[in-house]
Amino acid sequence: MSNPSKPVRPAGAPSALEVLVRDKRFRGADGVLVHAIDEIAFDVPAGSFTTLIGPSGCGKTTTLRIILGLDDDFAGHIRLPEKEGRTAVVFQEPRLLPWRTAEDNVRLALPDAMESENLDDLFAIVGLSEMRNRYPSELSLGLARRVALARAFAIKPSLLLLDEPFVSLDEMTATRLRQLLVTVWSARRTTALMVTHNLREAVQLSDRIVFLTERPARIRGVEVIDRDRSARDADWRERTVRDLDRRYSGVL
Structure with missing residues (x-):
């Protein structure tokens, strides 16, 4: 039976990312069984930016691994925005090949059908037009992170996953890169899910923030940022950060 309160999605339109993970457990390095996730269920609406935030070890990165299909030992289901769509990931470290230029590192991610793609506009948006022929050793960490962002957006993903992409940066550099992410994402809109410990970062970037409890993780609350x-x-x-910190004590 259809749900009359749920809007009907037109045929061919992009869909949400749907995540349902129940009772995820794994054995730690010491052999002890870890109960990582009790139950979490949330959607990331098509073309929106959602952030997953919670204490260290609560299962945020485990959730990303499950979405990526790197861990299928769980109860529940994942529904991706497009069955045949591409997924891009931005990790905590840029992970650039040192013997290849910035542009070569970006092009390595392109599928065969896009190997001759013109990347001029993308490099201009991320501020790397003059750095395309530089090697990673010639780039600051902030610039290397820009290359990682460009690599993710170059494949025109239907889903973008970000695992604490600005961790270990000074606040000034991180703030500039957050604004850069907004600029690139606005120009090349995709469904995005980011993991972070940083509430200020979540408030700056997100349409929705999903708060998790300590391990084993459950949904603590979901906040919509409609500004x-x-x-x-x-x-x-x-x-906004002070208000959320009052309602979700301990998140800062």
Whole structure:
């Protein structure tokens, strides 16, 4: 029976990422059985940016691995936005091949059908037009992270997963890269899910924030951020962070 409260998606339109993980367990390095996830269920609406936030070890990265299909030993199901769509991942480290230029590192991710893709606009958006022929050893960590972002967006993914992409950066560099991510994502809109410990980062970037409990993880709450990103100035962000920290104590 259809749900009359749920809008009907037109044929051919992109769908949401749907995540349901129940009772995920694994054995740690010491052989002890770890109960990582009790039950988490959430959607990432098509073309939106959702952030998963929670304490260390609560199962955020485990959830990303399950979505990527790297871990299928769980109860539940994952429904990707497009069955045949491409998924891009931005890791905590840029993971660039040192013997290849910035552009070569980006092009390595392209499928055969896109190998001659013109990347001029993409490199311009990420501010790397003058760095295309530089090697990773010639780039700062901030610039290397830009290359990693360009590599992810170059394949025109239907799903973008980000695993703490700005960790270990100083706050000034991280703030610039967050704004860069918004710029690139707005220009090449895709369904995005990011994992972070940083509530300020989540408030700056997200349409929705999914809060997780400590391990074994459950959904603590979901907050919709409906303010236009251009209006999310520093004062508004700090007020919102304080409000969320009051309601989700211990998240900061």
